[in-house]
Amino acid sequence: MGTAQPCARCQQTKPTSHHFEGPVCRSCFGKAVRTRGRCPACGTERLLPGRDEHAVAVCRDCAGLDRDFSCERCAHEGDLWPGRLCERCTLHDLVARLLADADGRPQPFLAPVMAAVVDTDRPRSRLMWVRSPHISRLLEDLAAGRVPLSHDGLDAAPVRTAALLRDLLMDTGVLPRRDRQFLLYQRWLADRLAAVHNPDHRQLLRRFDTWHVSRRFRTKAAKEPLSQSQIKYARNQISQAAALLAWLDRRGLDPGQCTQADLEAWHREHSNTAAQMFLRWAMHNGCMPKLKRAAQASGGRPQAAPPYVPEGQLARVLRDEDLPRRTRVAGTLVLLYAQPVTRIVNLTTEHIADDGAALTITLGEPPMPVPEPVAGLIRDYLNTDHHRLPYASARSRRWLFPGRQAGQPMTARALQTILRDAGIAPGVGRAEALRRFVEHTPPPVAAKALGYTDFTTEQAAADRGVTWSRYAAGGHGHRPPP
Numbered sequence: 001m002g003t004a005q006p007c008a009r010c011q012q013t014k015p016t017s018h019h020f021e022g023p024v025c026r027s028c029f030g031k032a033v034r035t036r037g038r039c040p041a042c043g044t045e046r047l048l049p050g051r052d053e054h055a056v057a058v059c060r061d062c063a064g065l066d067r068d069f070s071c072e073r074c075a076h077e078g079d080l081w082p083g084r085l086c087e088r089c090t091l092h093d094l095v096a097r098l099l100a101d102a103d104g105r106p107q108p109f110l111a112p113v114m115a116a117v118v119d120t121d122r123p124r125s126r127l128m129w130v131r132s133p134h135i136s137r138l139l140e141d142l143a144a145g146r147v148p149l150s151h152d153g154l155d156a157a158p159v160r161t162a163a164l165l166r167d168l169l170m171d172t173g174v175l176p177r178r179d180r181q182f183l184l185y186q187r188w189l190a191d192r193l194a195a196v197h198n199p200d201h202r203q204l205l206r207r208f209d210t211w212h213v214s215r216r217f218r219t220k221a222a223k224e225p226l227s228q229s230q231i232k233y234a235r236n237q238i239s240q241a242a243a244l245l246a247w248l249d250r251r252g253l254d255p256g257q258c259t260q261a262d263l264e265a266w267h268r269e270h271s272n273t274a275a276q277m278f279l280r281w282a283m284h285n286g287c288m289p290k291l292k293r294a295a296q297a298s299g300g301r302p303q304a305a306p307p308y309v310p311e312g313q314l315a316r317v318l319r320d321e322d323l324p325r326r327t328r329v330a331g332t333l334v335l336l337y338a339q340p341v342t343r344i345v346n347l348t349t350e351h352i353a354d355d356g357a358a359l360t361i362t363l364g365e366p367p368m369p370v371p372e373p374v375a376g377l378i379r380d381y382l383n384t385d386h387h388r389l390p391y392a393s394a395r396s397r398r399w400l401f402p403g404r405q406a407g408q409p410m411t412a413r414a415l416q417t418i419l420r421d422a423g424i425a426p427g428v429g430r431a432e433a434l435r436r437f438v439e440h441t442p443p444p445v446a447a448k449a450l451g452y453t454d455f456t457t458e459q460a461a462a463d464r465g466v467t468w469s470r471y472a473a474g475g476h477g478h479r480p481p482p
């Protein structure tokens with residue numbers, strides 16, 4: 001064995017490791033001890049390592065093989081490891097040894113970990129994983145108490161090593177579930193911070209993450225799973241903050257020495273919104289002097305007297321340039337105009353009128369003027385992105401949100417998914433928008449303009465504690481006395 005000779009099964013000249021009907025190479029042996037099924041000769045369901053005269057896989061008895069493939073302990077037939085144990089029994093023994101106390105006894109509190117690690121349909125790959133030095137060491141550290149059995153404990157281990165074990169422990173309920181997107185973010189953050197060379201900057205960024213970014217994530221993730229776009233937004237904010245610190249450094253400045261002129265230069269060279277989350281946090285926490293941020297300053301563009309102040313989700317959607325414009329436009333229709341997804345997909349470009357100065361949208365009667373910066377967003381979308389969408393047909397072009405089916409708009413379900421991925425819950429956002437709307441507009445007027453029935457808007461007004469019925473429909477813009 002071991003000398004190069006033609007393999008009886010694949011006919012290649014290779015070192016052969018075993019002898020069946022003839023010398024067999026290592027890879028053909030590997031296949032033989034993993035071929036399972038009903039033996040065509042005797043009808044038994046078992047390992048089929050042998051070959052009959054037509055090279056069909058048969059069981060050991062029908063092939064007349066001397067070799068026994070049964071595990072010494074559990075009699076399972078397969079690849080045998082030292083001690084003539086199958087992969088599953090070998091895995092079990094290895095994990096038990098790694099998780100034992102100093103005297104080699106199993107530790108009761110680690111029994112659930114043991115169960116989680118050995119429970120698998122693919123014992124071989126699990127065995128390979130446990131045998132890797134990082135995982136072996138981590139299991140030993142758990143057993144010795146050097147790593148506590150908790151999320152925080154695993155947080156201290158190298159991120160990539162802990163990730164798979166953490167997944168396993170969450171899947172089996174040993175550890176409470178933690179948001180996967182959040183874990184991905186943490187993995188990314190560890191790499192990102194490691195790339196920051198200035199230790200003061202690294203520490204400041206870590207504080208920004210701990211006390212602002214991750215903290216918000218923890219609160220959100222407790223309610224619903226985080227979306228990819230939320231994570232992407234946070235990663236951008238961290239990267240921009242790191243860029244700002246490096247930029248100040250190149251000007252020989254600590255963040256605490258930044259002046260209004262420096263900040264304006266930063267915004268000129270980057271964008272009005274660059275690093276804004278960090279800037280707000282740093283100024284609020286005294287890490288930077290309180291300066292006027294570009295995002296706060298009036299942009300010089302004449303405002304179409306917006307009847308609203310974008311806040312919360314709407315502000316984010318309007319600001320987040322990482323989101324595709326299509327998503328931002330759809331999000332605005334939900335969050336500002338309280339439109340249901342089913343109606344949004346049925347809007348056509350004819351519902352938007354733009355004379356270059358004012359942009360209006362027709363959702364009901366009469367058409368409504370669209371304030372900045374929403375008007376600009378819709379304009380940009382129609383003039384650029386909308387042309388570049390992969391139209392299924394020329395007729396698709398008329399839809400504000402064309403779909404993949406020829407001549408059809410996007411499906412409501414598809415749009416819903418896009419919005420959800422961007423962190424917008426259409427139902428909640430719409431109800432909130434409707435309530436906000438009726439704060440400023442009598443329900444019958446709002447109903448007509450938004451394309452709703454009076455009842456829906458009355459209901460929203462009631463939810464908001466607004467009693468418009470005491471006022472004549474038409475008394476626009478007045479809020480009832482408290």
Ligand SMILES: [Zn+2]
Nearest residue numbers: 007010025028
């Ligand atoms: Zn072979």
Ligand SMILES: [Zn+2]
Nearest residue numbers: 039042059062
């Ligand atoms: Zn057989």
Ligand SMILES: [Zn+2]
Nearest residue numbers: 071074086089
């Ligand atoms: Zn076994």
